[in-house]
Amino acid sequence: MLSIIGINHVAIYVADVAQSVEFYETVIGLTPLARPAFDFPGAWFKIGDAQELHIIGIRTEPVVSGSRSNHFALEVSDLDEWEAHFKATNTAYRPPKFRPDGVRQIFLQDPDGYWIEFFSRKGNQLI
Template identity: 30%
Template sequence: MITFMGLHHVSLAVRNLEKARVFYSERLQLKEIQRPPFDSKGIWYAVGEQQLHLLEHPGGDTLRERGIDTIDGHLSVWVKSYQETKDWLDQQEIPYEARPDSIAGFAQIYVLDPDRNIIEFGAPYHETDHL
């Protein structure tokens, strides 16, 4: 039997690492963390106790082309405030699809990164109900 301890990281493929860095580091303001000197190009980020790994994949054959499709593979990040997240995305001029009353049991906001990877921000229905 496997004893699961938690999710360590999620890796996303990107076509252009510097373009991805602008989105994740500057616009979303995730914190970059040290990455081992692999032969491949990449950037690692801290997301709470977990990590997000961006891996440059110049061929792009594994990357999606469509818009937001919530039944497609995506990364979901829990945020403290639905409204603050929406306000930040508006300030950064990042388009999103908002679902404040989602049947998921929590509010959801979906965005696309420059390579059309889907990112979901999940938040409590009520700002005082955060974890």
């Protein structure tokens, strides 16, 4: 029987690898991973227990991303802590809002313009 174990990684094209590494380490708090010696620039990061973000440094075209189109979402344990972190790091973000299913979410953009959704199912739902 065919089965899918899960999503291993998300890959995005970036224009400036060093700038993206700084953002994903400092603002998002991702842990860098060892990366094979590809013949193009990039970096890998750990997300959660088994997922990864791969940045590929060969972007020359504009990014097409939006909170209602191409984006990726990170589930977090405490959305209020993340909002406080974004304020403390002077990171621009959209204020929290509720999805139609009652889950609260925050959106922000990385240096290339990719939208990232942060959401929490715990304690952040409409009653």
